[in-house]
Amino acid sequence: MRVLVVTSWFPSADWPGGAPFAVAHAKAIARHHDVRIAHLRLGGGGLPQEEHWAGLPVTRIPISPRRPGAYRVLRRMTAEADVVHSMAFSTIGVLAPLAPVIRRRWVHSEHWSGVLDPVSVSPTWQRLAVARHLLRLPKAVSAVSTPFARVVRRFTGHGVSVVPCVVDASFTASPQPATPPLRLVAVGGLVPGKRPVLAVETLASLVGDGVDARLTWVGDGPLRSAVHSRAAELGLADRVDLVGSVAPDKVADHVRAANVFFLPTAGETFLAAGAEAIACGRPVVLPRTGGFTDYVTPSNGVLADADDPASLAAAVRDAASRFAGADPEALRATVIPRFGASAVADDFDLFYRRLES
CATH class of the missing domain: 3.40.50.2000 (Glycogen Phosphorylase B;)
Incomplete structure (x- = not known):
């Protein structure tokens, strides 16, 4: 037609x-x-x-x-x-x-x-x-x-x-990098709905609990200075990397360089970045509400019980432990070829x- x-x-x-x-x-x-x-x-x-x-x-x-x-x-x-x-x-x-x-x-x-x-x-x-x-x-x-x-x-x-x-076929799976440190990656705008400041506060909770963790954020937006300021206040300036906007074909490289995809988003209609992260062989940690509940299951991620830093940090620790050494192709198979x-x-x-x- x-x-x-x-x-x-x-x-x-x-x-x-x-x-x-x-x-x-x-x-x-x-x-x-x-x-x-x-x-x-x-x-x-x-x-x-x-x-x-x-x-x-x-x-x-x-x-x-x-x-x-x-x-x-x-x-x-x-x-x-x-x-x-x-x-x-x-x-x-x-x-x-x-x-x-x-x-x-x-x-x-x-x-x-x-x-x-x-x-x-x-x-x-x-x-x-x-x-x-x-x-x-x-x-x-x-x-x-x-x-x-x-x-x-x-x-x-x-x-x-x-x-x-x-989910484009270019998002292919690879093994996780060795830990420590535990490498977290987020993909999205530095905008209120994605809650990047909450991501930094979650990182602080992890570090406070003795987890050697780092956060890379792929994307840019009006909250860049607020995120930098909050990271500095919490003594995390050397643990937070705001890489800014990158070409679409380079996003997967940043995801595959991490152990866990983590985004404390306030709400999503689908969240393609989450499904793409799973296609790269990475478990995801997200809040419990949003369109991603169509594809996030215990076989590929963890949905946090609440959206405060302590609850989100607990979900990250759960995912890091449960999916350490997980077969990246098995994770990918939960979204490909479905999407x-x-x-x-x-x-x-x-x-x-x-x-x-």
């Missing part, structure tokens, strides 16, 4: 690492279908531009009330598609005027944490989250995890399919069948 993926979140030259989940989903769909991308540049200027990204044809369309001509390009592209597949919640509002003509072939995949918990996003995005009732417009909706689907279902008025994020591109491509084929009902 001719599938038009319409999304306001997609990487570009000025945002090369953005929205990897959208790229991975589009590439999975392209295994069985003819896929084109309509990338909506909200509030952007200029003319629509054609290019390729990750092997996919992309039309960058500036969407602005002052540029109705660009909107006509979007109307034409949707008219030529057998399936209009929107991704990212903000995309729904742009497509809403076309609902009468596209609804019978319109599906939507939701990833955004603002739908799950509006308070977790910035005030600007919270204003968008109040429009969650727009999820009723597409004929079929998917979410990236079972817990997230339960929330999304409240706004759709009908069933929600679960199509998970893709591989081929499996997700099949999930989307099944999802598209809802258009026939």
